């Protein structure tokens with residue numbers, strides 16, 4: 001069995017960075033790195049990498065990619081409040097569990 005730590009955010013969540021040098025930036029969670037308690041957020045913490053020419057990039061050169069940040073540095077972003085928020089839980093009418101914004105009640109699970 002695959003025991004995964006339970007985090008307050010998941011892949012595809014919209015999050016905002018609340019600490020560190022990228023504070024105030026927001027984006028979608030691309031990847032969670034459970035062994036290291038880190039995650040990768042779209043367009044956040046970009047680093048430049050120098051690459052050798054390859055089939056994909058025949059010129060080589062510099063590519064930008066996201067570096068991971070610590071998972072405790074992000075909170076879910078509520079699009080209605082436009083603020084990072086803590087999530088509560090609610091059972092939906094169809095019986096599914098969803099995370100909701102504790103401030104406004106907006107459903108934060110994008111696939112719910």
Ligand SMILES: [Zn+2]
Pocket residue numbers: 078079080081082085101102103104105106
């Ligand atoms: Zn809200």
